[in-house]
Amino acid sequence: MSTPRAVPFYCPFCGEQDIRPSDDAGWTCESCARTFDLQVLRIGGER
Numbered sequence: 001m002s003t004p005r006a007v008p009f010y011c012p013f014c015g016e017q018d019i020r021p022s023d024d025a026g027w028t029c030e031s032c033a034r035t036f037d038l039q040v041l042r043i044g045g046e047r
């Protein structure tokens, strides 16, 4: 069916791809001006 992606580069609210990394945390969509967080699994064994 669909290909599993680790990091979805689109807004979960409006579906636009016009997002940029927020300075504080998460991502900010420039289309709907929403800030959201992506649940990113930690890669690597650094504590």
Ligand SMILES: [Zn+2]
Pocket (backbone or CB within 6 Å): 011, 012, 013, 014, 015, 016, 029, 030, 031, 032, 033, 034
């Ligand atoms: Zn959006």
